[in-house]
Amino acid sequence: MDLSRFSQQVTEAVDGEARALPPVDKWDPPFCGDMDMVIRLDGSWHYQNSPVGRQSLVKLFSSVLKKEQDQYYLVTPVEKVGIQVEDVPFIVTQWEAEDDGIVFTTNVGERFALSSNHPLELRMPPAALKAPDTTPIPYVCVRTNLWARLHQNVYYQLIEQAQRRSHNGTEQLYITSEYEPFIIGEIASE
Incomplete structure (x- = not known):
């Protein structure tokens, strides 16, 4: 899974909804695999074992976070990717x-x-x-x-x-x- 491509999809999905959170509960796109992303115990986000340093990107991704059963996903209207969360996001x-x-x-x-x-x-x-x-x-x-x-x-x-x-x-x-x-x-x- 390409982080920059997914980031662009998220940006397009939430464009114009800067004040309100996107309606991720209404989105049910197909599962597209897992992304090598982890939210650590301290709340920091890591992609391929490197911290995501841009807080604006973390904020953007957190706005499209969804949990189904015991699995966490980042979702857009067109795709859903799995991520790992060590405790809570x-x-x-x-x-x-x-x-x-x-x-x-x-x-x-x-x-x-x-x-x-x-x-x-x-x-x-x-x-x-x-x-x-x-x-x-x-x-x-x-x-x-x-x-x-x-x-x-x-x-x-x-x-x-x-x-x-x-x-x-x-x-x-x-x-x-x-x-x-x-x-x-x-x-x-x-």
């Missing part, structure tokens, strides 16, 4: 309180409010991130079937803002966004 790198919500920003600049449309859930991290005493960590839904892991700094900052409650023998740490509580961590009660 996005990392939440920033957060801010805005009105009655918490707004997250990903490593590709995508912003969204933590809400029932963009829920947060606790998951076990991949083996490469696990420490001996690892507990589940927060992930948040960015868009249809595409998730982000909270960067460690963001996670620690949110823990400082969290409230506590007891639930089924555990102490839960939660934050509230758009009047809804979201669990960001659990501690076994003593």
Whole structure:
């Protein structure tokens, strides 16, 4: 698969849709094989083992990312190519309180409010991130079937803002966004 040819197709597919994400959920092109592209644990994109250095290209590709079952694809209206993702495709790198919500920003600049449309859930991290005493960590839904892991700094900052409650023998740490509580961590009660 030729990266420059695919990049041109993506550019043509999203041309004029700079503000809105392309309707990848409505596109169902034929599968054209796998591309030697990997989204690493740290959120960096690599093509043929070399980092994709142009952030504008990463942003463009991330806009046409789609997940079906357990496989990730880059799609245009005319073709679909498989890529590898080591954990999840996005990392939440920033957060801010805005009105009655918490707004997250990903490593590709995508912003969204933590809400029932963009829920947060606790998951076990991949083996490469696990420490001996690892507990589940927060992930948040960015868009249809595409998730982000909270960067460690963001996670620690949110823990400082969290409230506590007891639930089924555990102490839960939660934050509230758009009047809804979201669990960001659990501690076994003593």
